[in-house]
Amino acid sequence: xxxxxxxxxxxxxxxxxxxxxxxxxxxxxxxxxxxxxxxxxxxxxxxxxxxxxxxxxxxxxxxxxxxxxxxxxxxxxxxxxxxxxxxxxxxxxxxxxxxxxxxxxxxxxxxxxxxxxxxxxxxxxxxxxxxxxxxxxxxxxxxxxxxxxxxxxxxxxxxxxxxxxxxxxxxxxxxxxxxxxxxxxxxxxxxxxxxxxxxxxxxxxxxx
Amino acid sequence: xxxxxxxxxxxxxxxxxxxxxxxxxxxxxxxxxxxxxxxxxxxxxxxxxxxxxxxxxxxxxxxxxxxxxxxxxxxxxxxxxxxxxxxxxxxxxxxxxxxxxxxxxxxxxxxxxxxxxxxxxxxxxxxxxxxxxxxxxxxxxxxxxxxxxxxxxxxxxxxxxxxxxxxxxxxxxxxxxxxxxxxxxxxxxxxxxxxxxxxxxxxxxxxx
DNA sequence: GTCTATACAGAGATAGAC
DNA sequence: GTCTATCTCTGTATAGAC
Numbered sequence: 356x357x358x359x360x361x362x363x364x365x366x367x368x369x370x371x372x373x374x375x376x377x378x379x380x381x382x383x384x385x386x387x388x389x390x391x392x393x394x395x396x397x398x399x400x401x402x403x404x405x406x407x408x409x410x411x412x413x414x415x416x417x418x419x420x421x422x423x424x425x426x427x428x429x430x431x432x433x434x435x436x437x438x439x440x441x442x443x444x445x446x447x448x449x450x451x452x453x454x455x456x457x458x459x460x461x462x463x464x465x466x467x468x469x470x471x472x473x474x475x476x477x478x479x480x481x482x483x484x485x486x487x488x489x490x491x492x493x494x495x496x497x498x499x500x501x502x503x504x505x506x507x508x509x510x511x512x513x514x515x516x517x518x519x520x521x522x523x524x525x526x527x528x529x530x531x532x533x534x535x536x537x538x539x540x541x542x543x544x545x546x547x548x549x550x551x552x553x554x555x556x557x558x559x560x561x562x563x
Numbered sequence: 564x565x566x567x568x569x570x571x572x573x574x575x576x577x578x579x580x581x582x583x584x585x586x587x588x589x590x591x592x593x594x595x596x597x598x599x600x601x602x603x604x605x606x607x608x609x610x611x612x613x614x615x616x617x618x619x620x621x622x623x624x625x626x627x628x629x630x631x632x633x634x635x636x637x638x639x640x641x642x643x644x645x646x647x648x649x650x651x652x653x654x655x656x657x658x659x660x661x662x663x664x665x666x667x668x669x670x671x672x673x674x675x676x677x678x679x680x681x682x683x684x685x686x687x688x689x690x691x692x693x694x695x696x697x698x699x700x701x702x703x704x705x706x707x708x709x710x711x712x713x714x715x716x717x718x719x720x721x722x723x724x725x726x727x728x729x730x731x732x733x734x735x736x737x738x739x740x741x742x743x744x745x746x747x748x749x750x751x752x753x754x755x756x757x758x759x760x761x762x763x764x765x766x767x768x769x770x771x
Numbered sequence: 772g773t774c775t776a777t778a779c780a781g782a783g784a785t786a787g788a789c
Numbered sequence: 790g791t792c793t794a795t796c797t798c799t800g801t802a803t804a805g806a807c
Contacts, residue, residue: 474601512763514756529678554764557762615802620773
């Protein structure tokens with residue numbers, strides 16, 4: 356794509372970048388845990404160990420910081436997809452994609468898509484980095500969906516886009532939290548059920 | 564025969580109740596639209612047409628007001644279930660339940676279950692009215708799920724509770740908002756797709 | 772019970788010294 | 790660039806007149 360960064364960056368620049376990374380990471384964690392409105396920059400600063408005002412030397416404000424965190428999450432998904440075996444069937448790729456989304460919600464607590472009424476959804480539509488990264492993974496996922504539909508693995512009754520959004524939406528699905536709060540289930544069990552509910556549906560498949 | 568039934572309450576008490584109802588309705592609408600953190604009591608008061616301070620004559624605070632709105636939403640679901648034909652098969656009852664949940668999200672914008680990380684989820688666990696109402700509808704839904712599973716209409720691979728939670732979770736599913744924002748689809752089309760994705764799953768059913 | 776006015780707290784953002 | 794200190798605004802909640 357573009358030329359890689361110059362190999363030799365000054366020590367100070369490296370530290371600067373590392374700190375920015377730490378800020379984004381903390382923001383992403385808190386964003387996923389508490390939501391955009393409930394999280395505070397004070398918490399972010401405290402978690403990183405810097406003063407609140409220092410955040411503004413790296414980011415213009417709360418919205419930009421959180422949008423960066425979201426864009427980075429999409430980037431991680433792209434990297435994960437890159438790591439999938441090249442010969443993995445399209446349907447299996449989509450299953451892995453879903454598992455990754457669900458696992459992220461349970462571990463990092465940072466969902467790829469935001470809740471229905473998050474205040475960050477508006478600013479996110481104007482974040483070029485996020486939109487571009489999302490477009491990139493969406494293109495790949497769309498290819499897989501079309502292929503899986505041709506192979507008869509995915510329903511052709513649903514438009515390609517509806518399937519794509521259905522997968523994305525699982526990222527902010529409250530189902531996982533509900534099952535976890537209920538207690539008695541392992542995280543892995545919860546993810547398995549969520550994957551099954553999404554792909555197989557609630558209706559019986561054994562006896563048509 | 565005799566005089567009509569006397570009013571059960573005094574006129575003033577009726578007005579008081581009516582105003583409280585209007586407050587709850589406005590709170591519920593704003594809660595669904597903007598979420599617990601983003602909505603403000605000022606908006607609620609403005610929408611009802613009363614002073615902000617007057618709200619505290621009816622409710623102890625924001626949490627109690629919103630919890631009341633949520634409990635009332637569950638009550639509406641219960642009333643809807645009461646209105647279903649007595650001879651409707653269990654599976655069809657569950658389908659209607661899901662359609663009702665999704666329609667509520669699109670119209671009233673008030674979801675039955677909250678987003679994964681809403682600040683109201685904690686207080687809601689301590690709200691007896693909400694828990695009791697939810698318990699009541701859950702009991703009925705659980706009966707239907709068990710019956711539908713016996714009839715082979717619902718998957719027996721998923722525990723009854725996972726199916727129940729999967730239905731409830733659709734109430735806060737971001738899928739509908741995503742499809743609506745994309746544009747080009749009618750609300751009815753969106754609900755149909757969401758129902759189909761939930762019950763039939765994304766996998767093909769025609770060709771095993 | 773409803774209003775106006777206000778106290779109080781929290782959070783985003785900025786100023787200015789170093 | 791980072792800090793301390795501060796500004797400003799918003800929102801919950803309360804006080805007191807009527």
